[in-house]
Amino acid sequence: MQDFGFHRPADVKGALASLKRAAEGKYLAGGQSLIPVMKLGLAAPSDLVTLSGLAELKGLRLEGRELVIGAGVTHAEVAESTEVKKAIPALRELAGHIGDAQVRNRGTLGGSLAHNDPAADYPAAVLGLGATVQTDRRRIAADAYFKGLFQTALEPDEIIVQVRFPVPERAAYAKFPHPASRFALVGVMVAKGAGGIRVAVTGAGPGVYRSAELERALQARFAPEALTSVTVPSTGLTSDAFGSAEYRAHLVGVLARRAVAACR
Ligand SMILES: Cc1cc2nc3c(=O)[nH]c(=O)nc-3n(C[C@H](O)[C@H](O)[C@H](O)COP(=O)(O)OP(=O)(O)OC[C@H]3O[C@@H](n4cnc5c(N)ncnc54)[C@H](O)[C@@H]3O)c2cc1C
16 A cells, blocks of 8 residues: 555544645545555555544434434444334344444445445445435435446535435345355345335446336335246346346345345
8 A cells, every 4th residue: 555644634624624635635434445445556545534533424313204324323333223223123234234343343334325336235225215315515315326336426525424314114125145245246125115115226236226127016016926027137237256147136036025025
């Protein structure tokens, strides 16, 4: 890894100013994605601006019918939260199965969403639950946030401050984890709530997406059997050493049925 400057701002305003002063700066949260990327030489920022310790990015609370989670909240904090368990148990389950204990203790919600790995779990939760990403300057609806492989609607210096999850009537997440990393070979979030029925798929393609055919079938009847006759297209899905596009398409159907059966 090449040398870099390190900055510890006191607040979001200070973080924005530090990044502006840097030649090619990057924010650092839990470091569970950025540090490996730097070690591999795929990124070489001149400066790291740490967001850890910023009070504005902390906290987890219910506001009316929305669960508001700070971008700096770790996966472990979500997995251990009784508030999350009560409001959106599916989210607690999802966070509890990210990586291993070390990753969950360091990695953050905001870091996962900004990085937008095509096999990450949180993007499926944000898109499936129809959440809103609140940044230092605006609110971005989930449907407008994810832009494909490692791409998001964020400006280069924009900071995710919190995510607002509407509390669904019922939701569940089912994942087929990669045996080594625990990233999703395929993961499916199913939610039924004020925004209708939403099905978000991660791991299967170059970015998280909503499955129109599964949503249509569940609108007709919200039951696992409603998905039995649905064919999930493999066009555009990923083929690699771990699974063909056809295998991933098959998994999407299987996991969607499991998620619907587990919805509560
Ligand atoms: C071994 C291993 C296994 C893993 N398994 C899984 C898994 O099963 N499922 C899964 O979903 N993920 C998995 N991950 C990824 C993990 O969840 C990371 O924690 C997460 O992707 C990044 O979060 P972070 O806080 O570590 O961000 P960092 O690595 O610090 O940052 C990642 C990117 O986000 C930017 N960033 C960070 N915070 C913000 C913010 N608030 N606003 C704007 N930009 C920001 C940074 O500049 C950087 O570009 C795994 C990682 C490892 C190393």
